[in-house]
Amino acid sequence: xxxxxxxxxxxxxxxxxxxxxxxxxxxxxxxxxxxxxxxxxxxxxxxxxxxxxxxxxxxxxxxxxxxxxxxxxxxxxxxxxxxxxxxx
Numbered sequence: 001x002x003x004x005x006x007x008x009x010x011x012x013x014x015x016x017x018x019x020x021x022x023x024x025x026x027x028x029x030x031x032x033x034x035x036x037x038x039x040x041x042x043x044x045x046x047x048x049x050x051x052x053x054x055x056x057x058x059x060x061x062x063x064x065x066x067x068x069x070x071x072x073x074x075x076x077x078x079x080x081x082x083x084x085x086x087x088x
Contacts, residue, residue, distance in 0.1 A: 015023070
């Protein structure tokens with residue numbers, strides 16, 4: 001490496017001698033990579049927020065083995081206004 005080889009000068013010479021369409025493809029590729037990475041990150045955050053919202057909504061649903069409470073002295077009256085599944 002004592003012969004005076006300069007990597008940066010060699011790279012610049014190679015870049016200047018490259019075809020124009022290769023330069024255009026390289027510039028477009030390197031310019032779109034951060035934009036696409038940012039879009040993927042935003043899509044991930046939206047999906048994560050959507051799943052959190054769905055889990056919050058699902059937490060308000062009654063459990064599968066939920067039975068509607070009845071008033072003991074009036075068996076025909078229920079505390080919940082929905083009809084029971086066995087009577088519908």
